[in-house]
Amino acid sequence: MKAFSASGSAKGMNIKMVKNKNILNTDYLIIGNSAAGLSAAENIRKNDKNSPITVLTKEKYSNYSKPLTTYYLAGRLEPGNLYFKKSNFYEENNIDLKTNQNVVSIKSSDNLAITEQGNQYLYNKLLIASGGRPIIPEIRVIDKTGKTLSLDEAMSSVKGIFTLTTLDDAIMIRKYINEYSIKTASILGGGLIGLKAAEALLGLHLNINIVELSDKLLSASFDETASGILIEAIKKSGSSIYCGQTIEEIYTENNSINSFKLSNGRKIPSDLLILAVGVLPDTGYLKNSGIKTDAGIITDSRMKTSIDNIYAAGDIVKSHDVLSGSDKNMAIWPIAVKQGEVAGSNMSGIDTAYPGGFLMNSVEILGMPMISLGQSSIEYDDKNKDLKVYKSHDTDRKIYRKIVVRQNRAVGAILIGAIERAGIYWGLINNNVDVSEIGENIVKEDFGLIQLPADYRKHLVVGEGIEV
Amino acid sequence: MKKIFIDEQYCIGCRLCEIYCQVKHSKSKKILKAFREDQPGTLARVLVEEIGSNSFAIQCRHCEDAPCTGACISGAMAKNENTGVVICDEEKCVGCWSCIMVCPYGVIKRDIKSKKVASKCDLCFDEEEPVCVKNCPNEALKIKEI
Ligand SMILES: Cc1cc2nc3c(=O)[nH]c(=O)nc-3n(C[C@H](O)[C@H](O)[C@H](O)COP(=O)(O)OP(=O)(O)OC[C@H]3O[C@@H](n4cnc5c(N)ncnc54)[C@H](O)[C@@H]3O)c2cc1C
Numbered sequence: 001m002k003a004f005s006a007s008g009s010a011k012g013m014n015i016k017m018v019k020n021k022n023i024l025n026t027d028y029l030i031i032g033n034s035a036a037g038l039s040a041a042e043n044i045r046k047n048d049k050n051s052p053i054t055v056l057t058k059e060k061y062s063n064y065s066k067p068l069t070t071y072y073l074a075g076r077l078e079p080g081n082l083y084f085k086k087s088n089f090y091e092e093n094n095i096d097l098k099t100n101q102n103v104v105s106i107k108s109s110d111n112l113a114i115t116e117q118g119n120q121y122l123y124n125k126l127l128i129a130s131g132g133r134p135i136i137p138e139i140r141v142i143d144k145t146g147k148t149l150s151l152d153e154a155m156s157s158v159k160g161i162f163t164l165t166t167l168d169d170a171i172m173i174r175k176y177i178n179e180y181s182i183k184t185a186s187i188l189g190g191g192l193i194g195l196k197a198a199e200a201l202l203g204l205h206l207n208i209n210i211v212e213l214s215d216k217l218l219s220a221s222f223d224e225t226a227s228g229i230l231i232e233a234i235k236k237s238g239s240s241i242y243c244g245q246t247i248e249e250i251y252t253e254n255n256s257i258n259s260f261k262l263s264n265g266r267k268i269p270s271d272l273l274i275l276a277v278g279v280l281p282d283t284g285y286l287k288n289s290g291i292k293t294d295a296g297i298i299t300d301s302r303m304k305t306s307i308d309n310i311y312a313a314g315d316i317v318k319s320h321d322v323l324s325g326s327d328k329n330m331a332i333w334p335i336a337v338k339q340g341e342v343a344g345s346n347m348s349g350i351d352t353a354y355p356g357g358f359l360m361n362s363v364e365i366l367g368m369p370m371i372s373l374g375q376s377s378i379e380y381d382d383k384n385k386d387l388k389v390y391k392s393h394d395t396d397r398k399i400y401r402k403i404v405v406r407q408n409r410a411v412g413a414i415l416i417g418a419i420e421r422a423g424i425y426w427g428l429i430n431n432n433v434d435v436s437e438i439g440e441n442i443v444k445e446d447f448g449l450i451q452l453p454a455d456y457r458k459h460l461v462v463g464e465g466i467e468v
Numbered sequence: 469m470k471k472i473f474i475d476e477q478y479c480i481g482c483r484l485c486e487i488y489c490q491v492k493h494s495k496s497k498k499i500l501k502a503f504r505e506d507q508p509g510t511l512a513r514v515l516v517e518e519i520g521s522n523s524f525a526i527q528c529r530h531c532e533d534a535p536c537t538g539a540c541i542s543g544a545m546a547k548n549e550n551t552g553v554v555i556c557d558e559e560k561c562v563g564c565w566s567c568i569m570v571c572p573y574g575v576i577k578r579d580i581k582s583k584k585v586a587s588k589c590d591l592c593f594d595e596e597e598p599v600c601v602k603n604c605p606n607e608a609l610k611i612k613e614i
């Protein structure tokens with residue numbers, strides 16, 4: 001890997017300055033210091049011991065896990081404990097991390113990434129793993145005098161309205177709660193991030209309002225029963241949930257939010273609002289780069305973009321969903337890690353395919369563990385006549401299990417309460433296993449490997465050493 | 469690395485492996501205390517599956533390409549590159565159960581007795597031989613270098 005570095009790659013001297021003092025030369029440039037970027041960097045280093053690897057992040061932090069930020073919000077973890085790679089990770093892998101470097105454009109014809117801070121990074125291979133940005137819905141923000149702003153404009157000027165996708169967001173929210181002794185907080189959006197925020201705020205003993213457009217919480221993965229169990233538990237904690245509603249107007253006083261109006265006209269007092277309606281691939285800065293995007297970066301199965309030496313991975317990518325066969329945004333941690341791994345391998349010369357993935361999540365709210373996998377919200381109906389849906393619901397023990405089978409293959413699962421062996425279903429879905437022999441045992445609480453088809457059990461353990 | 473091999477045909481479902489594992493990972497390391505007194509108690513990290521006369525014990529396979537490590541949001545679940553053993557750093561673990569969601573063997577348990585942590589086989593890295601293997605009366609578990 002010689003490429004543009006006229007200077008070799010002595011340890012600690014990864015970046016050589018060429019031409020002028022603002023052009024920095026590296027072999028592997030990675031934009032994004034998170035799940036996808038770092039798993040790629042680690043994999044590149046496994047295959048290529050010497051070439052310089054440079055990781056850029058626009059944030060000031062050296063390493064933290066986004067999913068852990070709600071644990072910080074809840075007061076369960078301090079900022080120093082949010083890392084997911086140990087502090088010696090960069091040194092051990094000889095990775096040059098540059099914080100506070102916000103890439104504003106990519107000149108792919110010159111192999112250059114340009115940052116707001118005035119640096120230009122000359123690369124041989126580039127990985128774009130810069131994730132998503134929070135969606136800001138269109139809501140009018142009105143003050144006492146009737147002056148109206150768009151929510152987008154109000155984000156920077158009105159106090160008490162936040163998004164929650166970075167550690168800085170979480171720090172600002174926690175500070176706001178403490179500074180103004182907030183007792184009631186509202187969350188717009190009952191998806192994964194909204195619920196994780198809710199879990200954190202419930203842990204701080206705040207009263208919460210959740211406003212969700214759909215008639216269910218976690219609507220992408222939960223069915224009515226699962227959502228119902230969750231809604232009941234949250235309501236029991238003294239909080240309110242407004243499903244089938246959105247926020248129409250936000251009212252402010254002294255430049256701070258004090259209430260909002262739902263679509264049904266109801267006015268709700270609130271001095272804190274977290275916007276959690278979703279994230280979108282943040283592709284704005286790629287506009288003139290020549291990299292093909294369509295609601296996310298388009299890649300091939302090697303995670304390569306439309307430009308030969310540029311790869312992409314994680315939340316910024318339009319990913320292949322193996323269950324629907326289509327491509328969509330699947331902004332979850334395990335997918336980002338896997339794609340990063342694949343991109344890293346290919347960038348460092350080991351040909352590897354990304355097989356695609358499917359959505360899943362695991363959250364625990366009010367002591368109730370909940371896992372959903374794949375196409376879990378669907379039901380047998382006119383549109384889905386090829387489905388077999390197995391369910392078991394123990395209302396006393398708050399245990400709900402649902403397994404969705406399409407044409408003899410498991411395609412989805414919801415487990416609430418009894419989640420222990422959830423991964424077995426992940427394996428069945430992932431490996432496209434014929435589950436017809438298992439019948440309704442598949443949904444039972446004591447379902448285990450012992451009920452699996454013998455040939456799958458054998459396949460599972462090839463090289464891993466169970467003799468069956 | 470070393471791996472535990474499971475010989476289904478020799479397993480008699482006695483669950484001694486579970487008992488020895490639980491004692492080994494207990495605070496007191498004494499059988500009575502481990503089961504009756506230790507606070508917080510602990511869980512066995514090997515589990516026996518049984519239907520009729522058919523049974524086998526299973527514990528973490530320390531997978532080559534371990535899905536649990538890629539799903540872990542805290543970096544707690546990690547494979548030691550030198551030994552190949554996949555270990556959960558219980559200090560770091562936040563009990564999000566992402567690892568449980570993707571372990572195709574279903575061998576990670578929720579330990580919620582004190583701090584919530586993912587509990588799984590550590591291959592008894594500090595013993596000469598895993599205690600489940602050592603104490604199986606019928607050699608249904610074997611450890612081999614592969
Ligand atoms: C609050 C919260 C909770 C979550 N909980 C879960 C969960 O429990 N389970 C789960 O599976 N997923 C969860 N997710 C989703 C998960 O965090 C993401 O899927 C994952 O972080 C995606 O990783 P990534 O590497 O693609 O991008 P990100 O994690 O978004 O990282 C992007 C990186 O790129 C950098 N960057 C961005 N733009 C630029 C630029 N222009 N120049 C330089 N650097 C840039 C950023 O600083 C950052 O380092 C959660 C997300 C949030 C926000």
Ligand code: SF4
Binds near residue numbers: 530
């Ligand atoms: S816990 Fe499960 S997924 Fe992880 S290494 Fe062990 S067997 Fe594999």
Ligand code: SF4
Binds near residue numbers: 539556562563564
């Ligand atoms: S439960 Fe612990 S080990 Fe498992 S994924 Fe979550 S943090 Fe990692």
